[in-house]
Amino acid sequence: MSQRIRSRIEIIEDPRQDCWLCDAMHAEPLRRLLREESVEVADAIESGLAESSLAIQAKRLPRLREDQQSAVEAFEEGGRRGLIVMPTGTGKTVVALSIVARAQTSTLVVVPVRDLMYQWHAKILEAFGIDAGLIGDGVHRVSPISVTTYDSAAIHMPRIGDRFNLIVFDEVHHLAGPWRSDAARMSVASARLGLTATLPTNTEKLTQLNLLVGKTLYQQSIDEASGKTLADYSIRRIAVHMDESETQAYRGYGKTIQQFVSKCREDNPKFQWDETYKLVADAKSNPQLAMAAGMALKAFRAKRKIEEQTRAKFRVLEDLFRLHAGSPVLVFTGSNVMARQISIRFLVPCLLSHCAKRERQDLLEGFGSGRYPVLVANRVLDEGVDLPMVKVAIVLGGMASTRQAIQRLGRVLRRSPSGEAAQFYEIVTDDSNEVQRSRDRRRNAAYKVSKRRSDS
């Protein structure tokens, strides 16, 4: 292997099999470099890629808007290796589908969760009339156009990595960490597309994405997009109060935690609550402290639980269901337990991660068609699941992560055919940490836009 090639591609001599070895992702550049050096390339990969040219007919692909069109062009002009950044609700999927249609080659779409896998499958079927392969959720059906999840991709890529010329990473920010990165490394795909609403702010992570997929080729911010393409919306925050018995228990747990912390600070003035987890785990060196830390941690969880499952929330929920009876309501919870409690209390279905394919599809389809008035969901609906008819969304609890808030908001904001305004409620427990988390959550562009709107 020439010095020139070795300086450009990470390639090493492997004594185990007496050969040169590099990651599959370098296949195309390596092939090119070798040909430039007039090295005869006997390519075993090409025979593996039986479908390097594939007739894909765009049967029902919506006409691209101007911004979507520029995204497609930017990708193709950028060497067909790179990232497209567009806010949720601006039609990233349509952009990706038209890139697939124009590429006319074997394609693998990688998505974060199983729901999205089925949704992509349905969209490919609608757009091209192709029954795409599925890899994940207990299914292993590889075909020239396939959809898989990040985790399945990481597991199976050593065996399927030579089958696709184009690889699409939906919500590409999930392509992080050594394990999931293998999904990109072990694929020979020469065309690579990464879609996301939010690029990682961490430079190291971004560099990694640039290496595995490509550089940013197109970027649109939420400010540019809102108004033009997003549904109009408003946010209402409702604070509820704990009842007396809850308050009492809540304060009791609070006291346990406080006593523990102040005792720890006696020994170490710089003690932080986060260190408690370490103390619990380190039962070996100080069993007594570990036991106390364990109790404090239990109190902490119990406190959180009261906060999350305050009885008053069920009352507010009841009122909101009354208020919006007749229109589809989506409820997000902070935990599976809460989702099930709401489901049992109001006798409405909940979509949880354990739901199998058939039930999930029934719930989404039934909710979409109005057969189910309400859908309760936890994390499984957090990203990109398309429910344009939802005009009322209620968030209970949840963590103060910017990304999650944007994604959650995005779902309600998808443009509906009628152009109706969407209602967004957030129910938080007052006198508790949840209020603080809600404040944190509102500190980002998406919420700022909405504030401007509701002010005017």
Added chain:
Amino acid sequence: MIRSEHNIVSYDFVKREVTPDRLMRVRDAVYLEAAQQCIEVYRQGVGRVRQELHHDVEDCLGSIAGCPPRRIAAFCKLLDDASEFAQSARKAAAFRKRVFELSSPLHPVVQHREGIFEHEQQAVRQHLATELKLTWEQIEDRLFDDVIELQKLKQCPDALSPELFLARYNLAQTQAVLYRATRVRVDVFAHAPYVIRQAKLAGLMHRVTRRGQGYRMILDGPASSLRETTRYGVGYAKLLPALLTCSDWLLMAEVLGPQNQTFSMKVSPEDRLSSETTPPTEFDSELEQKVADRWHRDPVADWRWERDREFLVQNQEVFTPDFTLTHVDGTKIYIEVVGYWTPEYLQEKQQRLAWFSTTGNESARWLLMLDRPPNETKNALLQSLRLPTVVISKGNGPEQWIRTALAKEQSGSESL
């Protein structure tokens, strides 16, 4: 096996060593007792839901000073693995569908009715109970009984003793360290081919070198040459129980620890781990047994007879002749016993033999042994190998075998 997040280890930052948690019978007698209690919880717990059982296990262990939460979680996982829970995913989903379809027209379900389209909770529950011919309590109980923490115990671990349970725990903790291993080195003395076979079954690659009386194997996976990866960690973990059945061995693992530093873990029979895997059988077939017996009845002086001793390696392919005869002057004869066969089996064996007999040890001789005279197909395949062949019969014995193997310019054998 337990999950990575149940793994308890201690790191020695000076020696760069990692040691997994181990509960020893004498030192940790209190755990033997606790294990007995936990097993009892499960034995008495058929019909109870998983999260309650876990809660009780937590009670059994929570009072032991210095018992970290991970150990409790690992106990729960191992007890779950030894039991069976009712898996009714499809039934539960169908049941939910039925319930929600019945209740949807009644939405919203409220505590006190105000509007005319509302329905009171009690009335709705009653309606469902009537429709489904169940009580509300039964409905509530069944609605989510496929959720992992709400699954009901169906079959408890009957034959599990506390000693066996702790042995499983210790093995599982060591395996969990291997999940984060980037490379493993195994030294074996006997059973080397068995270990390689198991490593290949676990999807690992190997480099084998001779080392004194034994072999040293470096095990890793295809991507390991490019970067440190824990991709093959589960493979190493799967290999360990098989290794434990061997007699003399040493495993050294390079493990990724805090701040991506590499630590080493050493495991050997001294650790007194045990597995429930059945040890490798002495002979693969009756025929091999027969051949070995025959030799031992009339051994030939100056020749040493050994089974599975020699180990021929070509890149990732390994070939172990069934027996090796070594003369005091160093001359070697590899003996391959060809018993039951199908054309495909023989073809494959023929190819491997052809490869290894031409590329391996130049000075070594080969001898094929058959249990009966070959038919035409078999004969054709064997002829193409051009290796000395004998058919085992009462008329020949070890001395003839050696003579046949050493005869010059072979193109088959007189006994054919």
